[in-house]
Amino acid sequence: MAHGPAKGIGRWLFATNHKDIGTMYLWFSFAMFLLGGFFAMVIRAELFEPGMQIIKPEFFNQMTTMHGLIMVFGAIMPAFVGLANWLIPMQIGAPDMALPRMNNLSFWILPFGFALLASTLFMEGGAPNFGWTFYAPLSTTYAPPTVNFFIFGIHIIGASSIMGSINIVSTILNLRAPGMTLMKMPLFAWTWLITAFLLIAVMPVLAGAVTMMLMDINFGTSFFNAAGGGDPVLFQHVFWFFGHPEVYIIIIPAFGVISAIIPTFSRKPLFGYSSMVYATSAIAILSFVVWAHHMFTVGMPLAGELYFMYATLLIAVPTGVKVFNWISTMFRGAITYETPMLFAIAFVILFTLGGFTGLMLAIAPADIQYHDSYFVVAHFHYVMVAGAVFSMTAAVYYWLPKWCGRMYNEALGKTQFWISFIGFNVTFFPQHFLGLAGMPRRYADYSLQFTDWNMVSSVGAFIYGASQLLFLYNVISTIRSGEKTDDPKVWEGAEGLEWTLPTPAPFHTFSTPPDVK
Amino acid sequence: MATNPVRKTAVWLLFGGIGMFCFALFVLPPLYDVFCEITGLGGKTSGPYTQEQGAQQNGAQQNGTEQRPVDLERVVKVQFVATNNGAMPWEFKPLVQEVKVHPGQAQKVAFYARNATRRDMVAQAIPSVTPISAAKFLHKTECFCFNNQPLKAGESADFPLVFFIDAELPRTVNTITLSYTLFDITKQGTEQKAEQSTGKNTEQDAPPLAAVL
Numbered sequence: 001m002a003h004g005p006a007k008g009i010g011r012w013l014f015a016t017n018h019k020d021i022g023t024m025y026l027w028f029s030f031a032m033f034l035l036g037g038f039f040a041m042v043i044r045a046e047l048f049e050p051g052m053q054i055i056k057p058e059f060f061n062q063m064t065t066m067h068g069l070i071m072v073f074g075a076i077m078p079a080f081v082g083l084a085n086w087l088i089p090m091q092i093g094a095p096d097m098a099l100p101r102m103n104n105l106s107f108w109i110l111p112f113g114f115a116l117l118a119s120t121l122f123m124e125g126g127a128p129n130f131g132w133t134f135y136a137p138l139s140t141t142y143a144p145p146t147v148n149f150f151i152f153g154i155h156i157i158g159a160s161s162i163m164g165s166i167n168i169v170s171t172i173l174n175l176r177a178p179g180m181t182l183m184k185m186p187l188f189a190w191t192w193l194i195t196a197f198l199l200i201a202v203m204p205v206l207a208g209a210v211t212m213m214l215m216d217i218n219f220g221t222s223f224f225n226a227a228g229g230g231d232p233v234l235f236q237h238v239f240w241f242f243g244h245p246e247v248y249i250i251i252i253p254a255f256g257v258i259s260a261i262i263p264t265f266s267r268k269p270l271f272g273y274s275s276m277v278y279a280t281s282a283i284a285i286l287s288f289v290v291w292a293h294h295m296f297t298v299g300m301p302l303a304g305e306l307y308f309m310y311a312t313l314l315i316a317v318p319t320g321v322k323v324f325n326w327i328s329t330m331f332r333g334a335i336t337y338e339t340p341m342l343f344a345i346a347f348v349i350l351f352t353l354g355g356f357t358g359l360m361l362a363i364a365p366a367d368i369q370y371h372d373s374y375f376v377v378a379h380f381h382y383v384m385v386a387g388a389v390f391s392m393t394a395a396v397y398y399w400l401p402k403w404c405g406r407m408y409n410e411a412l413g414k415t416q417f418w419i420s421f422i423g424f425n426v427t428f429f430p431q432h433f434l435g436l437a438g439m440p441r442r443y444a445d446y447s448l449q450f451t452d453w454n455m456v457s458s459v460g461a462f463i464y465g466a467s468q469l470l471f472l473y474n475v476i477s478t479i480r481s482g483e484k485t486d487d488p489k490v491w492e493g494a495e496g497l498e499w500t501l502p503t504p505a506p507f508h509t510f511s512t513p514p515d516v517k
Numbered sequence: 518m519a520t521n522p523v524r525k526t527a528v529w530l531l532f533g534g535i536g537m538f539c540f541a542l543f544v545l546p547p548l549y550d551v552f553c554e555i556t557g558l559g560g561k562t563s564g565p566y567t568q569e570q571g572a573q574q575n576g577a578q579q580n581g582t583e584q585r586p587v588d589l590e591r592v593v594k595v596q597f598v599a600t601n602n603g604a605m606p607w608e609f610k611p612l613v614q615e616v617k618v619h620p621g622q623a624q625k626v627a628f629y630a631r632n633a634t635r636r637d638m639v640a641q642a643i644p645s646v647t648p649i650s651a652a653k654f655l656h657k658t659e660c661f662c663f664n665n666q667p668l669k670a671g672e673s674a675d676f677p678l679v680f681f682i683d684a685e686l687p688r689t690v691n692t693i694t695l696s697y698t699l700f701d702i703t704k705q706g707t708e709q710k711a712e713q714s715t716g717k718n719t720e721q722d723a724p725p726l727a728a729v730l
């Protein structure tokens with residue numbers, strides 16, 4: 001076991017080491033983040049002014065669709081899988097992931113899935129233009145011919161995610177070091193265990209949805225075609241049966257990251273560890289029974305509206321427990337504000353704000369007004385960007401010194417934080433106003449009264465976009481020339497097995513399991 | 518390496534995933550249809566109304582040959598809407614905009630359709646009822662929507678519809694809108710939709726109706 005990494009490109013192509021695979025996932029997801037971010041810049045540039053400026057409406061639709069698909073499936077999800085690869089074995093005292101060769105496969109099919117998806121941009125008929133939610137019949141009867149590439153792309157991406165999840169569950173359930181009981185695991189491992197179960201349950205449903213589309217389009221079935229006895233509303237049910245758990249798949253690992261960072265910089269153990277575990281599980285279970293809050297306007301009967309409204313409101317309870325625990329952890333702690341902590345605190349504030357707008361949307365009679373408006377866009381960017389993306393950024397600043405044995409530049413990190421924080425809020429806060437004033441989402445143009453806030457929002461978006469380039473610069477310069485550190489703990493307040501390992505973390509760790517008291 | 522317990526966990530999870538895929542593909546769609554059928558949600562009316570169904574529903578009035586009670590006290594307004602789906606080029610409209618009926622009383626109406634194009638086409642009409650809570654109280658004994666409707670180039674036809682409103686219709690409903698959307702299914706051919714018109718068409722339950730008409 002004494003050998004180090006292989007030389008040359010073979011190290012990456014045939015990688016089975018969890019750290020190498022984690023690194024590849026992280027870089028891949030960052031590349032996708034930049035690509036999706038570029039599409040967002042195109043969208044915001046077009047929306048800077050009313051009227052059509054730089055692109056055609058058809059292309060605008062392709063941009064919103066590709067932006068959503070790439071950010072959800074290409075940026076956020078693989079980023080957390082990368083983090084899981086790096087951290088879970090080190091946190092539970094395992095030598096590697098349980099299924100290293102499948103790990104290699106699940107990473108390496110991803111680039112092909114996204115190549116299929118992105119290649120549609122250059123094909124006749126253009127990229128998918130039906131929105132990231134790809135409602136039938138837009139995505140079947142009226143879809144561009146490239147829709148088949150989209151479908152196979154989703155199949156591949158889904159297979160990758162399912163394999164990744166099987167690996168994570170197998171690792172956590174079988175490879176924990178002696179003495180590492182489930183209730184001693186760091187919350188990041190816990191949140192990923194729950195997320196992986198969610199993924200295994202709902203990614204196949206997504207695969208089923210696109211398979212039905214494939215058959216409707218190519219083999220004359222009528223799952224979603226009313227003329228043949230099917231129903232397009234069925235599509236929405238199947239999609240959101242996947243879709244709502246999916247939004248928790250995106251945020252639950254972020255809960256784990258935040259639950260690691262806040263105690264470190266508050267120098268206090270996490271408040272209410274077991275209630276965190278139960279709250280996360282409750283959120284995961286509830287996420288299966290609230291899907292139709294995305295469908296309040298399809299013509300549900302009153303009983304359905306009421307049920308989905310109250311069930312959705314119920315999710316606020318375990319979510320509130322988590323926010324309460326984070327705040328209690330900080331309460332009277334000896335807090336310092338390093339970059340990861342700044343992102344974590346911003347997460348708590350902004351995610352909570354996104355939760356509140358979620359509650360507003362969950363009120364069925366109100367949602368009939370807000371549905372498909374910019375208010376919804378504001379809501380989900382608060383939870384997905386200020387939630388998932390901020391937590392990822394925090395995680396990279398927090399663990400990067402452990403990974404590469406070099407410290408990032410604190411001043412640059414803080415600068416990036418403030419630019420991101422301001423850019424983010426300038427972009428998305430005005431979108432609440434736009435939505436409440438009646439601006440619909442997914443249109444390439446808008447009426448004049450929406451101009452001012454759209455300009456503000458676009459300026460914010462360019463600022464936020466620029467801050468991500470600064471982030472890239474920070475990471476690269478840290479890896480290349482950051483100040484060296486060999487302190488195993490890196491952060492004096494950090495607790496957990498990964499901080500008992502040497503810094504930088506050697507290629508092989510815990511080849512003999514540690515003893516956990 | 519894949520020690521045994523690891524393999525066992527992985528295989529279980531894999532089967533779980535495959536199970537969910539089959540669930541989405543083979544269970545969810547039929548479940549959805551059954552659910553809508555039973556509850557009448559989705560505003561779809563069901564297939565041809567038959568005697569047995571009627572007997573089952575008003576279990577108390579056992580023998581199905583009995584005339585349906587007609588509730589002369591109550592009047593329900595039924596409105597008709599005809600829509601063309603997408604680029605369907607036919608002319609399609611109800612011959613009367615609305616009728617007033619007593620619950621239990623059979624009513625015959627017709628929709629006019631004309632294929633003004635130069636090619637032979639096949640259409641399928643899909644019904645939808647508003648309010649959706651009324652869907653399962655609107656019974657059709659004869660409907661052009663039970664089958665697909667071919668019209669030759671330039672041909673026109675009056676499509677018949679015979680229905681009655683169930684006496685059990687909730688008191689709160691006084692107006693029902695019955696809408697048909699006409700789909701062009703020329704491409705899919707004629708075999709489509711066969712499964713939906715399961716009932717052996719309308720002949721059997723004709724007598725009582727014929728009597729009323």
Ligand code: HEM
Pocket residue numbers: 133247248250251293294312313315316319354355356357358359361362363367370371372376379380383384387388
């Ligand atoms: C207390 C928690 C939350 C509640 C009550 C809530 C509620 C809702 C509701 C009712 C909608 C539908 C709005 C509409 O389309 O009219 C919605 C949309 C959405 N939510 Fe949330 N939400 C919550 C948290 C989250 C989280 C944590 C995420 C993801 C990280 C998320 C992601 C989304 C997304 C992506 C959409 C829009 C989907 C689309 O139509 O494209 N939400 N939310």
Ligand SMILES: [Cu+2]
Pocket residue numbers: 243244247290291293294
């Ligand atoms: Cu949801």
